[in-house]
Amino acid sequence: MLSLEQAREAILAKITPASETTAIALDQALGHYVGTTLTARVDNPAFDNSAMDGYAINCKDLEGTQDNALPLIGEAACGGAPAQLSPNSTMRIFTGAPLPRGADSVIMQENIEVSANGKIIFPKEPKTGNNIRRRGEDFKKGDDLYNSGHQITSNDLALLATAGIAQPVVWTPPRILVIATGDELIAPGDTLQAGQIYESNRLTTIAQLAELGLDRVDSDTLRDDPDILRARLATAQDYDFIITSGGVSVGDHDLVKQIFSEMGEIDFWKARIKPGKPIAFGRMGERSHFFALPGNPVSSLVTFKLFVEPALVHWHHGTFREPQLQARALGQYQRRAGRKEFLRAALSIDNGTLCALPLPGQGSHRVRPLSQTNGFIVVNETSAGFDEGDTITAIPLSTRFSG
Ligand code: AMP
Ligand code: MG
Numbered sequence: 001m002l003s004l005e006q007a008r009e010a011i012l013a014k015i016t017p018a019s020e021t022t023a024i025a026l027d028q029a030l031g032h033y034v035g036t037t038l039t040a041r042v043d044n045p046a047f048d049n050s051a052m053d054g055y056a057i058n059c060k061d062l063e064g065t066q067d068n069a070l071p072l073i074g075e076a077a078c079g080g081a082p083a084q085l086s087p088n089s090t091m092r093i094f095t096g097a098p099l100p101r102g103a104d105s106v107i108m109q110e111n112i113e114v115s116a117n118g119k120i121i122f123p124k125e126p127k128t129g130n131n132i133r134r135r136g137e138d139f140k141k142g143d144d145l146y147n148s149g150h151q152i153t154s155n156d157l158a159l160l161a162t163a164g165i166a167q168p169v170v171w172t173p174p175r176i177l178v179i180a181t182g183d184e185l186i187a188p189g190d191t192l193q194a195g196q197i198y199e200s201n202r203l204t205t206i207a208q209l210a211e212l213g214l215d216r217v218d219s220d221t222l223r224d225d226p227d228i229l230r231a232r233l234a235t236a237q238d239y240d241f242i243i244t245s246g247g248v249s250v251g252d253h254d255l256v257k258q259i260f261s262e263m264g265e266i267d268f269w270k271a272r273i274k275p276g277k278p279i280a281f282g283r284m285g286e287r288s289h290f291f292a293l294p295g296n297p298v299s300s301l302v303t304f305k306l307f308v309e310p311a312l313v314h315w316h317h318g319t320f321r322e323p324q325l326q327a328r329a330l331g332q333y334q335r336r337a338g339r340k341e342f343l344r345a346a347l348s349i350d351n352g353t354l355c356a357l358p359l360p361g362q363g364s365h366r367v368r369p370l371s372q373t374n375g376f377i378v379v380n381e382t383s384a385g386f387d388e389g390d391t392i393t394a395i396p397l398s399t400r401f402s403g
Contacts, residue, residue, distance in 0.1 A: 003381070004306065004340050007271040011281050011307055012314045014267070015289060018171040018240075025167060026160060029152050031213025032170035033316035038146040041164030043136040047082070048099040052131045055112055055120055056085055056093045056103035059128050064088065069119035076100050090120050099132055106131035139163065149318035151213065171316050174240035178205045178219040179232065181246040181256055182295060185221050200367070201245035201293070201300040208304050212312055229259050237285040240315070243308060246295030248280050256280070256292045264290065272381060274339040275299040275364035279307060289315075298364040302342050302376075305397075324378065327394035330357040333377070334385040340378065347375040347396055356394040374398050 002010065021035035050056065056076060062068055065088075073089040076082070076097045085091055085102035093099075093106055105126045113121040139145065145163055146156070152168070160168055180202035188198045202219050209217055218239075222228050224247060236242055247256035257280050260266045264284030270277070276299050280292035291308050293300045310320035328350075333343060346357040356377050359369035378393040379385065386392050 002269055002271045004271055004273050007269065007273075008307065008310055010267065010269075011311050014281070014283065015311055015314050016287070017315050017317050018174070020172040021169050022172045023167040023169050026157060026165070029160070029168050029170065030154065030157065032152050032168075032173065033213075033318060034146045034148055034150045034152065034168060035171040035317075036148055036169045037144050038160070038163075038165055038168055040139050040141050040143045040145055043141050044138040044162050045133045045135055048135050049133050050076070050093045050095055050097050050099060050106045050131060051133050052106055052108045053094050054106045054108045054131065055090045055122075056100050056106050057090045057122065057126060058085060058087070058103055059105050059126050061088045062122060062126065067115070067119075067121060068123060069115050069121045072118065072120050104128045104132075149313075149316055151316070151318060173214055173216050174312070174315060175238055176209060176214060176217045176241045176243065177236050177239040178202055178209075178217060179229075179242065179244045180219075180221045181224055181229065181244060182221075183224045185246075187221070200297050201295065204297065204301050205243055205245065205293075205304060208301065208309075209312075212309065214312065224255060226255050226259060229255060230263070233259065233263055233284070237288060239288050241308075241312070242284070242288055242290040243304075244290070244292045245300045248292040248294055249277050260284070260290055260292060264288070272339045273306065274341040276303040276306065279303050281307070294364075296364040297367050298344070298370075302364075305376075306342070322395060324393050324395055325354055326391055327354040327356040327377070329377075329386050329388055329390045329392045330355050332385065332387045333358045333379065335379070337382050337384045340381050342395075343377040343379060344369045344373040345375050345377040345394060346372040347394055354394060354396075356392060 024032060061070060070090040073086055074091050076091050076093040078094055078097045082098035083091060083100040085100040091100050105128055107122055107126050111124055113123060115121050145159060180199050184195055184197050185199040186196050199221050202221055206217055206219060220232060222232060244256050247254045257268060260280060260282055264282050266280055266282035268280045277294045282290055284290055293303045313320040343358045343362055346359060348355050358377055359372055361369050375394050375396040
């Protein structure tokens with residue numbers, strides 16, 4: 001049986017990364033993955049400008065005065081060409097306004113006085129270069145700002161816009177098909193008949209994809225009927241990823257595995273992890289990668305995090321990094337060593353220390369703990385558990401630790 005790390009490596013080795021790029025409007029770029037090296041189109045700052053509201057001077061001009069006072073000759077405002085500072089004078093200037101030609105320092109308005117005859121007095125000895133933002137000190141035209149595989153965040157939009165990159169080239173997002181299988185599944189809201197349950201994996205997987213910025217998603221809930229599944233997959237060759245849930249273990253009705261092996265090339269394995277019984281991974285047709293995840297809701301969402309998410313990041317030429325953090329255990333957990341286990345946990349912060357409470361009810365069919373789950377506790381293969389107060393490893397699922 002493979003370890004988690006070996007299983008991930010096996011999957012990543014079989015992913016064919018994206019090859020199509022598209023230029024996208026900046027206001028649509030959030031969450032997309034950069035598809036080429038993005039370089040600055042302009043210098044930033046684009047021109048020498050003032051970092052303060054104040055007065056522009058040439059320091060040498062003060063040396064010739066007795067009272068450190070200079071006449072005010074005008075104003076340098078934002079949005080215009082640089083003004084001209086005449087010798088032995090000062091100009092009012094505002095934050096972001098071009099530094100007037102001839103000026104070499106800006107004095108904060110808090111540090112001046114005004115004389116009876118309207119001259120500006122500079123009581124403190126000014127220094128050349130004060131409060132000036134120099135052209136190109138942040139970045140220069142042509143500087144590389146992003147590499148392929150970086151996922152664009154709100155921070156990045158500030159940099160991309162400032163750098164004049166109005167249409168960043170991104171990897172064309174994957175088309176994804178999500179299929180839930182099971183004769184027992186009906187839509188939430190319908191009336192349950194004997195033996196039926198409400199479907200949740202399809203919705204959850206679509207939401208997990210949305211959290212990764214992926215929304216070119218189609219989905220279906222299908223019965224455990226080989227012909228229906230075969231027919232659906234026969235028209236699925238344009239999808240980059242096909243993610244199914246259920247029907248992947250060894251029961252008589254576990255036909256997903258059977259159909260995938262019939263229609264594609266399948267790797268079927270058990271990894272030494274819990275939850276997450278066997279999952280199947282493989283390729284179908286020219287471009288489709290498929291993941292057949294287990295049906296239990298908790299197994300489905302955990303195996304998505306453990307396997308599908310790294311695969312999607314890799315497909316986008318990115319580097320997957322799992323945020324494994326040290327935390328203090330707020331409860332104990334004992335078990336027989338063997339598999340790497342991911343416990344649903346409530347993470348909180350106590351005085352700057354990350355804390356993790358293992359939630360009661362860890363069976364993979366039990367969804368109630370999900371209302372408090374905002375992270376996982378990782379129990380390593382050789383560990384027999386932990387005591388309250390121990391330092392353990394946690395993976396946050398969100399950065400919101402309250403509630
Ligand atoms: P399976 O992997 O198909 O054997 O399913 C394992 C368990 O998960 C069974 O109890 C199923 O009823 C349940 N299950 C399968 N698919 C879903 C789904 N989409 N939503 C909720 N429960 C499911
Ligand atoms: Mg099933």
